[in-house]
Amino acid sequence: MEKTLKVKGMMCVHCQQHVHDALAALAGVSAVDVDLAAGTAKVTADHDIPEAEFAKAVTDAGYELVK
Helix, strand or coil, rough: EEEEEEEEEECCCCHHHHHHHHHHHHCCCCEEECCCCEEEEEEEECCCHHHHHHHHHHHCCCCEEEC
């Protein structure tokens, strides 16, 4: 499964790293590529992950998942 998420609120490389770490910690996630300039995070996982799990991880890290 591969999904690109739009993340609001990232302003620096530290923000980028926080979002990366939050998403990488989800069960089944094998790769995360966060693009600070684009405000996106591309997630690769070995199974489907519900949108709510992505939203919770991003929100808990202090950012907002945009639909």
